[in-house]
Amino acid sequence: MVKKLLIMEKALELFAKQGFEATSVQQITDYCGISKGAFYLSFKSKEELILELIDHFMKQFISDIDYSVKNTNKDDLLSAFFYATYQSFQEHSNFAKILIQEQAHSLSEEFLLRMRDYDHKLDKAILTMIERVYGPKIETIKYDLIYSIKGFVNNYSGLILFNNLPVDVDLLVRSLVEKTNILAQHMTIPFVSPEISTLLLRSKDEKVSKEQLIELLEQKLNELDESIEKESLSLLKQQLLEPSFSPAIVKGLLENIRNHPHCKWISYLLRDFFEI
Template sequence: MMKKQLIMEKALELFAKQGFEATSVQQITEQCGISKGAFYLAFKSKDELILSLIDHFMMQFTSDLDCIVRDTEETNEVLYKFYYSNFSSFYKYSDFAKTFMKEQTHTFNEEFILKIHYYDSQLEKIILCMIERIYGKNLPVKLDIMYSIKGFTNIYSHLFLFSQVPFDLHQLAQSLVEKTELLAKHAKVPFLTEELYQNAKHPVTEEQQKEKILEIIDQKTDELKDDSIVQESFSLLKQQLHEPAFSPAIVKGLLENIRHHPNCQWITYLLQSYWKI
């Protein structure tokens, strides 16, 4: 197991038992069997570690939803699987979310806000892709439906944060599918236009997106040195980012080489989104 991953896993266990404030870097390093120097080579501080855990959760969450929208063969099952996966993931990490909200409000700094905006924009792309797949690209109220779906998931997620009562995720997903279907079929008056939506967004430039992707590719290339196919695919994909020369079919083939690797789902999603594949 890579040292950074080990630190994150052991820290998560301690945070769940003791909370963030009560857990020291010393305790984390003792749990990992490493020195403090090794910790600070991986993370500059405990706050950076916490932000990295949030990154890890959001990458997994977003890439899982993207796979559901892309890979579910039966269109009539996509919305249910989207909701069910969404709430299952939130339920799984609800203890971390509750502890974070209770203890870590001081980390709501600019970096944290930018991360939230970034992952929110990725989620919106996935939901819009799902809506277009289910209801067609010309649905007049698709942007309003997208915000309705976000609202459903946000509001109902509060049940896991503020209630100790167990919930039937299957019934919850079914209930929200029914509500979404009613809105999509009967809503006639759109509020959000494309122009209004674009003006309200927090844009990420194409160059910023490319820089982020190249940074992650370099990181994954270093982490996955033993997988020659992944290494070669990353090398060619990086080349394509700098100087596009390959056909879409070749790019799709290279993405297929990496998409099923458990450590490459997020970068696959980012590349697919960047090239609109």
């Protein structure tokens, strides 16, 4: 596991400098100081390595955004969303940079499918946010507002990442909140119709099954040492098998695991399953 993480960290540095396509497995192994054989014990190919990097970053990002959207007071929700977004970009700036670069010319169908799935999850989180913040008054323009917000995030992220600009995050967040409020209050000509939005948002809208969650929980339980996170995972598995805890207890157990780097995604999936 340690060697796999080392390869991911070092490969990410190279990808940030050169891009996915221009970086070879040989360059990665030379940079890591390992043999090709050691690389292939961890990853079947460079493409598999790239997909694992995507999963690692996007699962952390989506989980943090989803939690913020569902647990922040609605008066502070827009600010919390933009803060969480840019904090994540700053923490993972190398990956954020190459992700923005590479989405325009994806390496494979699998890359596209992964990104569409995460993009869909982000759409759902933003939709939940704007419905909480603005209520029914934005019903006719809410789907356009989703893509406007995503446009703000992508464009300002690119501006910051590729120009090495000093960032006053407070000012940036206030500016984006103001822009979003202006659009929500004054937009009158929607482009994305309910019919189009249904097509865009319905794909891959299936919850993970209880059986799949139990399998994931068992994997995590085997990975973790004794800790409050492991104990909480065990109790959540028990809740799936034989429900007995109140929603408040389930929410507390999810709080115990949500910040652990190896538990963020399972906490996201469980929040969705328990509708918390």
